[in-house]
Amino acid sequence: MSSTTPILEARGLTRSFGAVRALDGADFDVHAGEVVALIGDNGAGKSTMVKALSGNLALDSGTILFNGAEVDLSSPSVASHMGIETVFQDLALAPHLTPPQNMYLGREIPAPGFLGKLGFLDNKTMRARSKVAFDELGATVRSYSSPVGSMSGGQRQAIAIARAVVWAKGVVFLDEPTAALGVVQTKAVLETIRKVRDKGVGVVFISHSMPHVIEVSDRVQVLRLGRRVATFQAKDTSVEELVGAMTGALDAGAKS
Amino acid sequence: MSNDSISAKNATADAAGVAADASPTGEPRSEAAVSPDASLLTSGSEGGIGGFFRRIVKVQSFQILLVLLAIFVVFSALAPDTFPTWSNMRLVIQNVSILAVLGIGMTYVIITSGIDLSIGSVLVFSGVIAAKVMQGMGGDGWGTAIVGILVSIVCGVLWGIFNGLLIAKAKVPPLIVTLGTLSGALGLAQVITGGVDIREVPAVLASNIGYGNIPGTTIPTISVIALVLLLILGVVLHKTKFGLYTYAVGSNEESARRVGVKVDRHLIFVYALSGLMAGMAGILSLAQYSTTAIAGQSTTSLAVIAAVVIGGTSLFGGVGTIFGTIVGLFIPAILQNGFVITGVQPFWQQVAIGAVLIVAVYIDQRRRAAASRATKTGKRSLAHLFRR
Numbered sequence: 001m002s003s004t005t006p007i008l009e010a011r012g013l014t015r016s017f018g019a020v021r022a023l024d025g026a027d028f029d030v031h032a033g034e035v036v037a038l039i040g041d042n043g044a045g046k047s048t049m050v051k052a053l054s055g056n057l058a059l060d061s062g063t064i065l066f067n068g069a070e071v072d073l074s075s076p077s078v079a080s081h082m083g084i085e086t087v088f089q090d091l092a093l094a095p096h097l098t099p100p101q102n103m104y105l106g107r108e109i110p111a112p113g114f115l116g117k118l119g120f121l122d123n124k125t126m127r128a129r130s131k132v133a134f135d136e137l138g139a140t141v142r143s144y145s146s147p148v149g150s151m152s153g154g155q156r157q158a159i160a161i162a163r164a165v166v167w168a169k170g171v172v173f174l175d176e177p178t179a180a181l182g183v184v185q186t187k188a189v190l191e192t193i194r195k196v197r198d199k200g201v202g203v204v205f206i207s208h209s210m211p212h213v214i215e216v217s218d219r220v221q222v223l224r225l226g227r228r229v230a231t232f233q234a235k236d237t238s239v240e241e242l243v244g245a246m247t248g249a250l251d252a253g254a255k256s
Numbered sequence: 257m258s259n260d261s262i263s264a265k266n267a268t269a270d271a272a273g274v275a276a277d278a279s280p281t282g283e284p285r286s287e288a289a290v291s292p293d294a295s296l297l298t299s300g301s302e303g304g305i306g307g308f309f310r311r312i313v314k315v316q317s318f319q320i321l322l323v324l325l326a327i328f329v330v331f332s333a334l335a336p337d338t339f340p341t342w343s344n345m346r347l348v349i350q351n352v353s354i355l356a357v358l359g360i361g362m363t364y365v366i367i368t369s370g371i372d373l374s375i376g377s378v379l380v381f382s383g384v385i386a387a388k389v390m391q392g393m394g395g396d397g398w399g400t401a402i403v404g405i406l407v408s409i410v411c412g413v414l415w416g417i418f419n420g421l422l423i424a425k426a427k428v429p430p431l432i433v434t435l436g437t438l439s440g441a442l443g444l445a446q447v448i449t450g451g452v453d454i455r456e457v458p459a460v461l462a463s464n465i466g467y468g469n470i471p472g473t474t475i476p477t478i479s480v481i482a483l484v485l486l487l488i489l490g491v492v493l494h495k496t497k498f499g500l501y502t503y504a505v506g507s508n509e510e511s512a513r514r515v516g517v518k519v520d521r522h523l524i525f526v527y528a529l530s531g532l533m534a535g536m537a538g539i540l541s542l543a544q545y546s547t548t549a550i551a552g553q554s555t556t557s558l559a560v561i562a563a564v565v566i567g568g569t570s571l572f573g574g575v576g577t578i579f580g581t582i583v584g585l586f587i588p589a590i591l592q593n594g595f596v597i598t599g600v601q602p603f604w605q606q607v608a609i610g611a612v613l614i615v616a617v618y619i620d621q622r623r624r625a626a627a628s629r630a631t632k633t634g635k636r637s638l639a640h641l642f643r644r
Contacts, residue, residue, distance in 0.1 A: 056514065077516035092514050094507035096574030097500075105504055106515035108497050119496035149507075 005068040007032045007202045008053065008084070008171045013062035014226075015048055022048040024226030025062070030171060030202040035193055037205045037213040037234070040223035041246050046206050047089070049223065050173045053204075054086040055079035066170070077106075083169030087160045089176050095149025099141050100130040102148055103163050133166045134158070137192045153180040161192060171202040178212060190216045210239040222246055316568030316619065317580030323612075324587050331594035339597050346474060350467075352589045353482040354544065357537045358560045359581040360489045361416075361530030366564050367493075368506040368526050369573025370430040371641055374419060375534040376556030377441035382411035382538030383548045384445040387454040396459040404461065408539035409532060415441055416531015420524030431641045438557065445550055457546045466543035478540055485536070489529075490578035502526060506573030562609060563588065566616045571641075572624060587612060 006029040015023040023045045030036045040046050051057035053064065055073040063070055066082055073079050079086075093102045104126045110116030127144055134141045141155060148156055157180060164172050174193070178186045193216050197203050207213050213220055214234050222230040222245040230245040243249075332340040358375050365372045386408035393400045415437060422433040457466075468477045493499035501522050504512040513519045542548060567584030569576025592605040 075516075076514045080516060086514075088514075092508065092511040094504045094511050094574070096503055096507035101500060101504075105500075105512065106517050108500065110497070119492070119498050121495070121497055121500065 004031065006030055006065075007067055009065040009068075010049070010053060011063045011065070013049065013052055013064075014060045015052065015057065016060060021226050023052070023059075023062075026223060026226055027228045028053070028221060030204055032170070032202050033197055033200045034219065035197050035203045035205055035217040037207065037217035037220040038223065039207065039210075039213060039220060039242060039246060044223040044246070045226040046223055047175060048226075050086060050088075050175050050204070050206065053079075053171075054084055054173055056086070080167060083167070084171045084173075085164035085168035086173040087164045087175060087177055089179065093148050093156055093160055093163075096147045098143075098145050099134070099148055099159050100127045100144055102159060103130045103133065103166065107167070130162075133162050137162050137165065137195070138188050154182065154185040157181060157185070157189070161189065165192065165196050165201075168196070168201050171204065172196060173204045173206070175206045176208070177205070178207060178209065186212070210242050213242065214239065224248055315577075315580075316616070316623075317577050317583055320566060320568060320580065320587070320616070321583050324583055324590065327587065327590055327594065331590070331598065335594075335597045339594060342474070344593065344597070346476065348586070348589050348593050349479050350476040351593075352585050353476065353479045354537050354540050355556070355560055355563065355585050355589075356482045356582060357485055357533050357540065358556065359563055359585055360485060360578060361533035362560050362564045363567075363569055363576055363578055363581045364489075364493065364502055364526045365430075365530050366506075366561070366569045366571060367502050367573060367576040368523060369509075369571070369640055370423065370506075370523070370526070371434060371561065371571075372419065372527065372530045373431070373434040373557045373561075374415065374437035374441060375530060375537070375560060376553035377438045377445070378412055378415040378531055378534035379538045379541060379556065380548065380550050380553050381415065381441040381445045382408040382535040383542040384449055384454065384550065385411050386539055387457065387542055387548050388448065390458055391454060391456050398458075398460050401458045401461045404458065404542075405539050408542070409535040412531040412533070412535020412538060413528050414531070415534070416528035417524060419531065420527030423527060424520035424523040429642045442550070445548075449548065449550065451550065453547045453550055455547045457542055461539075461543040462546050465540065466546065478544060481540065485533075486578060486582065493578055498522075498525070503574055506575075508574075559588065560585075562613045565620075566609075566612055568616075568620075570620050570624070571617065572620070573640075 008028075008030050010026065010028040013023045013026045013028075014021070022043075026045060026049060028038070028049060038046055038049065048057065052059050053073065055076045055078050058074070064073055065071065066084075071078075071082070073084075076086075094105065097105065100123070109122040109126050111120040111122045116122070131141075131144065137158070141159060142151070148159055151159075157177065161174065161177055164174070174189075177189050177193075181189060190212060193203050193205060197218075205213070205217055214237065217234045220232045220234050220237060220242060221228055222232075222242065224246060229248075232241065232245075328340070338344060358379070362372060362375065386404040389407045390400050390404040393403060419430075419433050419437055422428045423430045465477050465481070469475055470477055470480055493502065501512065501517050504517060505519050505522055505526075509519055541553075545552075563584035564576070564581050565571060565584070566587060567577070567580030567582070569580060588605060588609045591608050592602055594600075595602045595605055
């Protein structure tokens with residue numbers, strides 16, 4: 001992409017769980033308005049990396065830079081204040097709450113005036129704005145007053161993604177967003193990713209599906225054994241090359 | 257008749273063709289069956305009322321209300337002269353009032369997927385300290401009484417905060433923490449009194465609040481106090497951010513934490529609220545019975561928990577209403593009263609409540625299994641009460 005400063009950059013991240021080195025001096029970078037795919041075999045450190053960059057995991061060592069300035073992502077709320085949002089594999093929705101309640105959880109709109117000071121909420125506005133956000137992404141949310149736990153995997157996925165995208169002003173991490181989805185829903189998610197990128201947000205897309213990775217991303221960064229081993233331009237690479245870099249069969253892949 | 261209406265509906269749908277599906281007022285049949293609320297969105301005000309009605313029929317607190325009404329009708333038929341009278345119902349309402357105050361706090365706690373076994377003992381402890389203080393001050397006036405009320409409430413809140421800190425910060429399971437304070441608070445109350453009940457209570461407290469009525473009526477003051485608390489905290493639970501966070505923490509603690517909800521602080525507040533209600537109940541009990549009744553509250557916590565669960569609040573967290581708790585409290589109370597009036601041994605009430613409780617939890621389990629689509633939380637067992 002451009003030669004400007006990455007919106008989010010990680011240098012030399014290290015994190016061990018007991019004897020296992022999940023991250024071993026890993027680097028990563030993503031620019032604004034760019035889709036970066038983060039790929040790697042199971043245990044390569046993808047999820048650990050995402051947790052660290054979204055404020056959900058403390059690091060043993062390494063630095064994280066946001067817009068070129070070093071930051072301390074000590075908690076998820078620090079990350080979301082910077083505009084970094086994450087959709088986790090386990091979605092992290094509250095199953096008993098409705099889609100708008102999940103959308104605004106932790107960021108509720110208070111009712112106007114004195115009632116708002118008492119803790120009353122402006123449910124009408126939150127519901128209306130959620131509806132706009134879901135519609136914008138083409139998410140088929142059938143009911144705005146049923147708990148999300150009663151909805152299908154695809155619908156919950158759409159709600160979780162919509163929530164992250166609405167609040168992400170800087171970077172959004174999508175950890176396996178298409179894993180549980182059918183063909184049509186996968187297309188919708190990939191379309192969503194492009195729309196978000198076009199808004200100027202940096203998108204980090206984690207997936208095991210190489211065709212999707214090549215289809216939607218601008219750059220692909222490969223993790224293996226806790227390190228970034230290669231970076232490819234998506235338009236110049238192939239599934240074979242990516243798989244080769246992931247498994248280590250093709251070690252001279254770094255083109256960056 | 258139903259056949260006619262269905263075929264008529266089909267006919268109109270066919271006539272309208274594809275447009276019927278696309279139109280916002282055309283209610284897709286299959287979707288309506290899956291989600292009873294779909295009509296709330298897709299159609300206008302009349303569909304809204306229909307959707308609201310369909311939704312309320314599915315709510316456990318409404319089903320249990322029907323059970324309560326059925327029990328009421330049966331006893332009314334068996335003893336038409338004595339059971340369905342105001343003076344008898346007044347007695348039932350008065351007896352339920354203190355439990356209702358406790359039930360408010362317990363509903364919040366159980367919605368967070370916690371439990372508070374300590375409320376009966378905290379009630380006794382708060383009452384004992386308040387009685388001691390009022391005894392020391394002497395006098396039968398409002399001055400003494402108000403100090404006693406405040407002391408009791410503060411004692412309750414302190415026990416609640418203690419529970420909350422151990423649960424949220426020290427990560428001790430709520431069942432164990434409150435089992436400990438159940439024992440500890442009662443023991444301290446006995447240490448302080450030497451095990452002998454204090455029977456000196458300011459006259460204004462006993463005659464105005466304890467067994468008094470709202471002036472000019474036959475409505476017990478204590479029940480009005482309980483009702484006011486129920487209304488306020490019912491609104492807080494269902495309409496405010498505090499209430500929403502209570503559901504969110506019980507539904508998925510991790511997701512609440514990730515979006516920045518201060519989960520630990522919220523849990524401490526919820527247990528403090530439960531303690532506050534126990535403190536209130538302590539002074540109300542002192543006023544009603546004019547004794548600290550140290551030995552009299554050993555099964556109170558369990559009775560309140562049973563009522564909350566019968567009322568549709570899920571022990572798994574994330575679900576529950578204050579209204580359901582009220583209904584859940586009236587079922588044992590009406591049964592007890594009805595058995596006495598109809599000459600059945602009142603001990604049967606305990607048997608009946610045990611059965612209702614088990615059925616209520618069974619229904620809750622089944623409903624969860626059906627509603628949640630095998631999510632992680634759907635498979636969760638009650639073992640969460642033992643861990644943090």
